[in-house]
Amino acid sequence: MAKRRIKPAPRARRRVDQLGLRTAMADRLLPTLVGAMSFLAALAIAGTLAAATLASHWQGDTGSALTVQVTDPGDPAVSGGVTRLQAVLSTLKASPNVSNLHQLSADEMNSLLKPWLGEDVTKLNLPVPAVIAASWNQAGPPDALASALGAVAPGTLAETGAAWASRVAALTNSIQASALSVLLIVALVAAAVISVATRAGLAQRREAIEIVHGLGALDSDIAGSFAMRATRLAATGSAIGALIALPVLLWLARLAEPFAGVLPQSNLPVLPMPLMASLPALPVVAALIGWGTAQITVRGWLRQLA
Amino acid sequence: MIRFVDVWLKYRHNGEASAASADVISGMSFDVPDGGFRWLTGASGAGKTSLLKLMYLAEHPYRGRIEILGIPAARISRREAAMLRRRIGVVYQDFRLLPHLSVYDNVALPMRLARRPEKQIRSDVSELLHWVGLSNKLDRRPNELSGGEQQRIAIARAVVVQPHLLLADEPTGNLDDEQADRLMLLITSLNRLGTTVVVATHNLSLVRNYPAPCLEISGGRLVHEG
Numbered sequence: 001m002a003k004r005r006i007k008p009a010p011r012a013r014r015r016v017d018q019l020g021l022r023t024a025m026a027d028r029l030l031p032t033l034v035g036a037m038s039f040l041a042a043l044a045i046a047g048t049l050a051a052a053t054l055a056s057h058w059q060g061d062t063g064s065a066l067t068v069q070v071t072d073p074g075d076p077a078v079s080g081g082v083t084r085l086q087a088v089l090s091t092l093k094a095s096p097n098v099s100n101l102h103q104l105s106a107d108e109m110n111s112l113l114k115p116w117l118g119e120d121v122t123k124l125n126l127p128v129p130a131v132i133a134a135s136w137n138q139a140g141p142p143d144a145l146a147s148a149l150g151a152v153a154p155g156t157l158a159e160t161g162a163a164w165a166s167r168v169a170a171l172t173n174s175i176q177a178s179a180l181s182v183l184l185i186v187a188l189v190a191a192a193v194i195s196v197a198t199r200a201g202l203a204q205r206r207e208a209i210e211i212v213h214g215l216g217a218l219d220s221d222i223a224g225s226f227a228m229r230a231t232r233l234a235a236t237g238s239a240i241g242a243l244i245a246l247p248v249l250l251w252l253a254r255l256a257e258p259f260a261g262v263l264p265q266s267n268l269p270v271l272p273m274p275l276m277a278s279l280p281a282l283p284v285v286a287a288l289i290g291w292g293t294a295q296i297t298v299r300g301w302l303r304q305l306a
Numbered sequence: 307m308i309r310f311v312d313v314w315l316k317y318r319h320n321g322e323a324s325a326a327s328a329d330v331i332s333g334m335s336f337d338v339p340d341g342g343f344r345w346l347t348g349a350s351g352a353g354k355t356s357l358l359k360l361m362y363l364a365e366h367p368y369r370g371r372i373e374i375l376g377i378p379a380a381r382i383s384r385r386e387a388a389m390l391r392r393r394i395g396v397v398y399q400d401f402r403l404l405p406h407l408s409v410y411d412n413v414a415l416p417m418r419l420a421r422r423p424e425k426q427i428r429s430d431v432s433e434l435l436h437w438v439g440l441s442n443k444l445d446r447r448p449n450e451l452s453g454g455e456q457q458r459i460a461i462a463r464a465v466v467v468q469p470h471l472l473l474a475d476e477p478t479g480n481l482d483d484e485q486a487d488r489l490m491l492l493i494t495s496l497n498r499l500g501t502t503v504v505v506a507t508h509n510l511s512l513v514r515n516y517p518a519p520c521l522e523i524s525g526g527r528l529v530h531e532g
Contacts, residue, residue, distance in 0.1 A: 018415060020406035211402050214364060215416045215463075216392030219384060306364055306387075 031237030038241030055172030062161035073130035234290030313370030395469030
């Protein structure tokens, strides 16, 4: 054979799609479906983070709230020649774990009880206790304080919002568990979608695969080609899904600001940092799911070849 | 060395060799030494293609022992089998070209799978395509070419890696006399350089023109060797 150089085909200079996967695994359906999954995942992550933030905020407020009810506040206390209410207030002021003392006024009591008892509670002539709101600065329940208050004004009730806080925690945990379940389901559905698309590609390119297999392609070569394609499509779809989710999340963040105790810093809503960080991670996770699913699917399928 | 010892083959259905299906290769035993040349002859349906499939590891016998290039085919891993296939060039009866690839990329495929440098691929593929007379059709797709041209691409693809074993199934079926002679010149050149060659054909005039030992099979059995 005579040595003769021929100008190489331009096609030879770039990466060759040996199995024709650009047409076998089309670039519309798979990215669209993965994009939809990514959108749902972004909402689920936002739900998880929002639940955690709100719970932290609410638990902090509720858990530290101390409410003291003094029955018959005008009656004399056990000792000291003062009223029961004065004795209780003195004891509370003396306690190092109590701060922000505030005795609810008649108007405040009226507005609190109005939903249950009607327009004007004072006209009903009911023995309404005096209510003192304060902050409880300790982690444990105020048992010792309640005893001290009971000693100066028997029948006085002192309670924190710990019970409410634990209920809020349970609610938060269940919301977070639900959101994580949604994330898991979304990931599984994405994997199933990629697996189906890969199987369709395998069926469509069966002959090409048999040919390259016969020419000495390793299973890793063939699985790698499919995995690269699936990775690219999944990452692209997921990035689009995350981008579409962004304005929705910004809108939800603006709605949630008052509940999270966050005052708007500007007219532009801002996403919490953990959520901002998780959005770019979505295409990465989708790419990993795409790569792994395609590898498993193709390697399993290749076992049928000799 | 190719060695077949009492080899039996029947085609599998759903991955299993059914007891009811007929044997396509029955108790076949022969040796082809390193650097040897064998014609594989027999009528259509005699089992020539099936025998070649066993040689390029596309099928496994349900009984018997096969060695290809001195390697026992039954004991090798999938990776080793792939590596062994890279040392085997195959010209398929139906060409088996990839329709979505250009002529150039089809011929370059075995070299790319073997991870040869692109510079070497460019040189070897260009040279071979010139030799088979298709240097002006590098960018064409196989379906844009005639049967004879497709066969020449298939031949170029089979020999581009300078295989240790060349298996050809009716390689001159779509070629005119001149192209068939050029092909046989190429095959005998490779054989002289040490490549073991097995060519299946029912073209007896070709066998007469290029005398070499012959494996004649009929009904899946070896009926004559020599």
